Amino acid sequence: MKRVLLFAVAGAAGFLVDAGILALLLWATPLGPLVARLFAIAAAMLFTFWLNRTFTFGHSARSLSAEGARYGGVGISAALLNYAVYSALVLAFPALWPVLAVAIASLVAMVWSFLGYSRFVFGASSPSK
Template identity: 35%
Template sequence: MKEDKDATSSLARAELTRFLRYCVVGAAGFITDATVLLALVHGFAMNPLLARVFSFSLAVMLTFALNQHWTFGGGRKQGLIASFAAYLGVQGLGLVCNAAIFAIGILVLPAPLNAPLFSLAIASAIALAVNYGGAKHFVFNVDARGER
């Protein structure tokens, strides 16, 4: 009985560590996105919408590499291109989820719950869960024991 409890506790700690690593990688992606965006807009007078294509693309490539090697471990069951395509799909789903929940919050919730920052926080938290679950199960194929 104690061994089962210890094993469950160990799995929970491993999952929490993996999730926190995912959050750290997400923060690194945000910093990369913001830094490149600002450098292109202010340093090179690039249109912000065009600059965002480059900054976001670089951030996604960075987070894919960091998540693959640090968050979810090194080996993968599928090829690099297939893994990256799956990662883009998961990120796209998270983006749609984020935008939809944000819009619902703004358009449906009563004041003061329809404030943009509140809606953004709720949408981002839910999208984080969608992205993490998708990355874990569909991109990097980690099972309940944390193995690939």
């Protein structure tokens, strides 16, 4: 249960980075909500990798490169899922505030990524916390 809570905290922090960068880019640049979100997702993914590796799951027994590749694979699949849900919401509901679409998409991707990180990246071979 502790890992789920820490993961949720890391996800919430990642959401703040994601939504904050999205809002900033929409305000300060001519980028639209779809392109701006690509930059926001990338920043949030890097930030949550650091949080999850440091606080939630710890380092795995795998090499850093293997761990990074696995984390990246799960993270990219979660980001694609997140972006697909976000894009579908923005396109289907043009009046929807983009940050609300980020919240919904992030919740969907959060379930996917927790399952992937806890089982595929840091699974049974990781040191217990």
